[in-house]
Amino acid sequence: MVREFSAGGVVLRMIRGQWHIATIEPHIERPKATPKNDGKVRKPHVLALPKGTVDPGEKPRQTATREVWEETGLKAEIITKLADIKYFYVRSWGDKARVFKVVSFYLFRYLSGKLGNIAPEMQHEVQQCFWTPLEDAPKLLSYKGERQMAMEAVEYVKAHPELARSMRVGAD
Secondary structure (H helix, E strand, O other), X not given: OEEEEEEEXXXXXXXXXXXXXXXXXXXXXXXXXOHHHOOOOOOOOOOEOOEEEOOOOOOHHHHHHHHHHHHHOOEEEEEEEEEEEEEEEEOXXXXXXXXXXXXXXXXXXXXXXXXXXXXXXXOOOEEEEEEEEOOOHHHHOOOHHHHHHHHHHHHHHHHOOHHHHHOOEOOO
C-alpha cells in the first residue's frame, strides 16, 4: 500500500478582538456545461486549510511552515502541534492506487504578510484566501478532518487565554 505524508497549518490572528484563521479556496477543475446542468457551469466551492506534501528531507513542521507561506503569503510561527489526520483514499489519476495518508497539522501564530499575496507559481493551486472567524471555521471548512483541526484550535485558544495578550492585533 502506498503511504503519503503531508502537513499543514491553522494560522491564528486576532482581528478586531476576534480570532480568525487563514483559509484557502484551492483551484479545482471546474465542471463543464452539459444539458444535465442546464448548460450552466457550476463552480465548486471548497474552503480548506493550507497544506501540502512533505518533501524529501523535510520534517512535517518545516512543510507546514512552507505550505502556509506558499499558499497564503503569510509568515507565521508554530505554537503547537494540533494532531494528525489519518485516512485512506483511492487515487483518481495515474495508477489508481489505494493510499494511506497522514496529514500533520500545527497551530500557528500570524507574524506578518498580506493574506493572498502569493507567488505567481502558486496561483494555480490557490484561487482565493480568506480570514475566517475561528468560531465559524468548524462549520465552514469543507473537509471533516480540517473541521476537527479547527475545533482543536478553538479548544486550544479557550484553554490558553494568555495567547490573546501575545498576539498582534491587526486587520486585513
